[in-house]
Every structure is written in structure tokens, then in C-alpha cells.
Amino acid sequence: MIKETIDCDILIIGAGLTGLTIAYQLRNAGFSVKVAEARSRIGGRIETIKTEAGEKVEMGATWLGRKHTYLTRLLAELNIATFEQIIGDTAIYEAISTSPHYLARIPPNPEPSLRISGGTEVLIQRLSSHISSEDIFLDAKVDSIKRDNNKTVTDCIHTIFKSKIVISTLPPNLLVTSINFENQLPQDLISIARNTHTWMGESIKIALTYPTPFWRQEHLSGTIMSNVGPVPEMYDHSNVEDNKYALMGFLNGGYFQLTKEERLAIIMKQLKKYFGEFAETFTSYEEKIWRTETDTFTSYESNVLPHQNNGHDLYQESYLKDSLMMAGTETSTYYPGYMEGAVYSGLLTSQKVIKRLSV
Numbered sequence: 001m002i003k004e005t006i007d008c009d010i011l012i013i014g015a016g017l018t019g020l021t022i023a024y025q026l027r028n029a030g031f032s033v034k035v036a037e038a039r040s041r042i043g044g045r046i047e048t049i050k051t052e053a054g055e056k057v058e059m060g061a062t063w064l065g066r067k068h069t070y071l072t073r074l075l076a077e078l079n080i081a082t083f084e085q086i087i088g089d090t091a092i093y094e095a096i097s098t099s100p101h102y103l104a105r106i107p108p109n110p111e112p113s114l115r116i117s118g119g120t121e122v123l124i125q126r127l128s129s130h131i132s133s134e135d136i137f138l139d140a141k142v143d144s145i146k147r148d149n150n151k152t153v154t155d156c157i158h159t160i161f162k163s164k165i166v167i168s169t170l171p172p173n174l175l176v177t178s179i180n181f182e183n184q185l186p187q188d189l190i191s192i193a194r195n196t197h198t199w200m201g202e203s204i205k206i207a208l209t210y211p212t213p214f215w216r217q218e219h220l221s222g223t224i225m226s227n228v229g230p231v232p233e234m235y236d237h238s239n240v241e242d243n244k245y246a247l248m249g250f251l252n253g254g255y256f257q258l259t260k261e262e263r264l265a266i267i268m269k270q271l272k273k274y275f276g277e278f279a280e281t282f283t284s285y286e287e288k289i290w291r292t293e294t295d296t297f298t299s300y301e302s303n304v305l306p307h308q309n310n311g312h313d314l315y316q317e318s319y320l321k322d323s324l325m326m327a328g329t330e331t332s333t334y335y336p337g338y339m340e341g342a343v344y345s346g347l348l349t350s351q352k353v354i355k356r357l358s359v
């Protein structure tokens, strides 16, 4: 197959929150950019899915707080509203397997968790609406990057990009294991990246939709905290209009090897303990096993701790004769791992690019 060659000033790898924030900022500053995205959708670790009955459930990022000032400012600029996560004043709490669960009082939270009205995907859609769809290349998984004369050559399945600057927004561990740099990356960067945690990479998100919010009765709120599991946390996930109802939470990541049916069975067992037969009245069950998403997660060289090496000094440098920049939430020195870290990284990186290309 003959590949198309595209010459451009700036290539961004990844159309997640970081990549789209950079593209949005650079477009606003009058630069033209191209974005290469491996998946057939944009958003990366932001994925809002719609069930057949029309409920939207978050399989990726969901919550933010007012302390996330860069994200909050971006949402305001894009005219995107938020609403408070329903927590209630009591949670179903299960401390140990040998004692029954009970209702625990939740103290008032001066910093409530917020959700994005219409789903987190609204942020992704709004950012991408400012970028021409012709500049976002889907199904464009980058295989190799090398510096050749005065251009950086980025090769993906159907296209070769030749650019002055290339910006990676991949989790660093994924970057150095899945892209061939023809030995042009320094060994110390590779070692740090191989041991950099990818936030939520091992997680399992689950959601059940229901015709009624039966859990909002007799001091119940849908909030579940369990040390026993297999679901350690669950929350009311109804929409802002409060006419589509769901419960959403996490399943212990160790259950990735079970079948979907087996996972649902153990979740039901736990929920029936709390809600009785009501638990079985769900209209759909959705799940996402992030560790099997090869465009997000790859295993580490050795065990890493949450946030290990996030925001490392080496990610603030550029490589391949100053043409490769590292961005993405794991490279951020501020709230790494979170959407706030992705936006901060996006803003900082675009400022660096503007400075570099304006001289």
C-alpha cells in the first residue's frame, strides 16, 4: 500500500483530552495542526456510552472538583455546565466480610464532586468542534517516529507525517513500548517511562441502568462503600434532568479475567445483599475493562505504585533534536492522572509550542 505523506508544522499524537486541548489552543493561536489517533473514536480515557434506551453512562473520567481550576476555566470558556454528584447523607457501608453492611452517615462535603451535564463526552465534542475533522486522523496508530534531516517523520498505518514538532500525549509507558524510535530516545527516559503509572489503566468501570431510582428510599442514596467487594464503590449515576436512572461504580480490577456474565453475576450477588430483588430490575449492564485497552494500557517492567513517576522532570524536556515534546496527564506536574492534569499539560505544551514557533 502506498502511504499518503502529509507535511505539517505540528503533529499531535492522541485525540484524548490533552491532545484536543493542545489542538484547540494552537488553532485559537492561528497555527494549523494535525492529530493522529489510534482508535476509531476521539476521547481516549473519556468515553461516555449511550445504552439502547438512551441512558448515558461514563466508562472513563466522570468527576471533577472546583479545585480543578484549569479544567473549570476551560469548561466555562466552552460554555459547558456541571452538576453535583448525588451522594446523599448516608452510604451503604461494608467494613469486613464477617459483619453485615450498615448505613453510615456521610459528613457534609464542602468540596462536592461535580459531573459534566450531558456527559464528559461533551467536553471532548466541544473541543473537537473547533478543529476541522479533516485534521483529525482516526484509526491512525503511530508505529514509529524518527528524526530525519530537519523533519520528524511519524509513520502510521496509512499516513506518513513530516512535521517540525511532534507532541506525544500517550501514557509514557505506552509511548516507549508501542512506538519504535529507532534508538533515538535516551535510555534514562525509557527507563523512567517503563516505570510510570498510567492512571486507571487497570480499572474496571461498571454501570447498570434502571427504570426507577429505587435506591433513593429510606435514607439510601445509591452510594456504596465496601471493603469486601467485588464492587468497592458505587454511586447514583442518573442524568442531570433526573429522568434516566443508573448506578455506576468500579469493579475490583482483578476480575478482568472473568467473562462478562461471570462479572455481572458477582456484582448482582453483592447488590442483592443491599437492595434485594430490586437489584435485578436493571435494563442494561455496561462495563469497560481498561487493562485490555491496548491504546491505553500496557504492563510495566516491574510493579509500580499509583502515580509513580508522574510529572517526572524528564517529561518536561524535549527529544529528537528538540522536536518531540511529551504531554499527557501522566507527564503533568499538576494533578497528574486526572482531567485537570491533562488540561494543564495541554495548556503548558501549547504555550511552549507557540513560543518556539513564534521566534
Ligand SMILES: Cc1cc2nc3c(=O)[nH]c(=O)nc-3n(C[C@H](O)[C@H](O)[C@H](O)COP(=O)(O)OP(=O)(O)OC[C@H]3O[C@@H](n4cnc5c(N)ncnc54)[C@H](O)[C@@H]3O)c2cc1C
Binding pocket: 013, 014, 015, 016, 017, 018, 019, 036, 037, 038, 039, 042, 043, 044, 045, 046, 059, 060, 061, 062, 063, 064, 140, 141, 142, 143, 169, 170, 171, 174, 178, 179, 199, 200, 201, 203, 204, 205, 290, 295, 296, 327, 328, 329, 330, 337, 338, 339, 340, 341, 342
Ligand atoms: C476508568 C477511568 C476513570 C477515570 N475517572 C476520572 C475522574 O473521575 N476524574 C478525572 O479527573 N479523571 C479520571 N480519569 C482520568 C482521565 O480520564 C484522564 O486523566 C484523561 O482522560 C487523560 O487524557 P490524556 O489525553 O492525557 O490521555 P488519553 O485519554 O489516554 O489519550 C491518549 C490518546 O492517545 C491515543 N493513542 C494511544 N496510542 C496511540 C498511537 N500509537 N498512535 C496514535 N494514538 C494513540 C489513545 O487512543 C488516546 O486517545 C479516569 C480514567 C479512567 C480510565
